[in-house]
Amino acid sequence: MSSVEIDWAGRAVRIEYEWIAPQKTAAPLIVFLHEGLGSLATWKDFPQRLCQRLGWRGLVYSRPGYGRSTPRAASEIWGVDFMHRQADEVLPAVLAALSIDGARQPLWLLGHSDGASIALLYAAHFAAKVAGLILLAPHILVEDQTVASIEQTRLNYLKIDLRQRLAKYHDDPDSAFWGWNRIWLDPAFRAWSIEAEIKTISCPLLAVMGLDDEYGSLRQIDGIAAALPQTERLRLANCGHSPQRDQPEALIAAACAFLTLNTAFP
Numbered sequence: 001m002s003s004v005e006i007d008w009a010g011r012a013v014r015i016e017y018e019w020i021a022p023q024k025t026a027a028p029l030i031v032f033l034h035e036g037l038g039s040l041a042t043w044k045d046f047p048q049r050l051c052q053r054l055g056w057r058g059l060v061y062s063r064p065g066y067g068r069s070t071p072r073a074a075s076e077i078w079g080v081d082f083m084h085r086q087a088d089e090v091l092p093a094v095l096a097a098l099s100i101d102g103a104r105q106p107l108w109l110l111g112h113s114d115g116a117s118i119a120l121l122y123a124a125h126f127a128a129k130v131a132g133l134i135l136l137a138p139h140i141l142v143e144d145q146t147v148a149s150i151e152q153t154r155l156n157y158l159k160i161d162l163r164q165r166l167a168k169y170h171d172d173p174d175s176a177f178w179g180w181n182r183i184w185l186d187p188a189f190r191a192w193s194i195e196a197e198i199k200t201i202s203c204p205l206l207a208v209m210g211l212d213d214e215y216g217s218l219r220q221i222d223g224i225a226a227a228l229p230q231t232e233r234l235r236l237a238n239c240g241h242s243p244q245r246d247q248p249e250a251l252i253a254a255a256c257a258f259l260t261l262n263t264a265f266p
Contacts, residue, residue, distance in 0.1 A: 001040065001068060006093040008064060009076070015094055016040055016068040020051045020058030028131065028265050029100070030108045032060045033091075033115030035137075035242075036180040037153075039067030041169045046244040050110075050252050054259060061094055071175035078183045080192055083114060087121035102129025108259065110134040113215065113241065114180070120194060120224075123201045132204040132262055134255055136243050137213055140223050141193040142184075149214045150184045157181070198227055204262040205231045206255065210239030210246060232258060 003016050018040055021027070032047050034040070039062040051058040063086060065072035072078075095102065108131050111119035116138035123130040139146070156162040157177055166173040183189055205228060207221035218235065225231040234254050239246040 003068070004094070004097045006090070006097050008090055008093060009073075011073075013064045013070045014068075015061055015064070015070075015097070017059060017061035017094070017098070020048055020060070021055075022057060024055070024057050026265075027056045028054075028108055028259075028263055029057045029059060029105065030110050031091075031095075032058060033109060033111035033118050034060075034062065034066070035113035035115055036184070037166065037176060038112065038115070039069075039169045039176070041067060043244070046248060046252075047110075049248070050255060053252055053256055056108075056259075056265075059098070059100070063090060065172075065175045065179045066170055067176075068171055071172035072179045076179070078179050080183065080186075080189050082179075082183055083117050083194075084121055086118045088125060091118065091122055092126070102126065106131035108132050108134070110136070110255075111138070112136040112244065113139065117194065120198050120201065123203060124194075124198050127200065127202060130203050132259070133201075133206070134258065135205060135207045135221070135224070136251075137209060137216060137241050138207060138220055138224065139216060140195050140198065140220055142190050143216055143219065145217065146215050147185065147190070150181060154181050154185065195223055195227060198224065201228055202230075204258070206234060206258040207231050208234045208236065208243050208251065208254070210236050210241060210243055212237075212239055213241045215241045 001016050001018055003014050005012050040060045047058045047060050062069040109119035116135035119133050163173050170176040207224050209221045221233050236247045243251045
């Protein structure tokens with residue numbers, strides 16, 4: 001893995017990243033944005049498989065506080081706007097540090113869970129730099145079942161083996177877990193919604209939801225489609241919160257069809 005340094009939140013922050021097929025400079029670029037407890041490594045081989053099938057480039061990175069990127073400072077408490085800050089500050093800084101110019105060649109963003117919400121926000125705020133979106137288990141508002149599942153995840157972290165399992169993917173699992181868990185369970189976060197904010201997005205979207213997703217309902221992707229009629233929806237049976245893990249072949253097939261239809265490359 002490689003790393004690059006960005007300036008964020010008043011300090012230098014190390015970001016771990018990995019290129020997929022960087023030599024294909026003329027090919028479209030997909031940027032992969034991980035979930036709330038994810039990292040570069042938790043994607044496993046899904047980004048490589050998708051990019052190889054398409055013949056495209058890919059960029060995978062770990063957000064601050066995750067993976068091998070700089071851990072969250074002990075005093076750093078994430079606010080209700082934490083996903084907005086990732087979309088408006090961190091992602092642009094990472095792209096700039098890696099000399100990626102979305103204005104010259106618009107990007108495809110593929111986000112999972114919190115990463116999908118970040119992708120939506122980036123597309124809403126930097127429309128000219130985005131070619132399209134693939135959204136896996138996105139959040140556009142907070143549901144009761146999401147909060148209940150996140151509360152259960154907190155108990156698993158405290159009482160079972162979740163901390164040990166996360167330690168395989170994060171230098172500081174407490175940094176990754178508590179940054180995410182505390183804000184999602186903060187009563188102030190219950191009013192969080194980006195339903196109105198995303199209405200300006202004009203690029204094509206594929207919104208994917210597992211029918212067994214414990215962290216959200218079809219209300220999420222149906223809400224995106226209601227706001228953005230260009231949205232293509234994919235509902236996957238026998239699939240929980242991680243379509244790239246539970247139904248990788250079905251997801252890759254649908255993503256390739258969607259991307260091929262919406263791009264002129266090669």
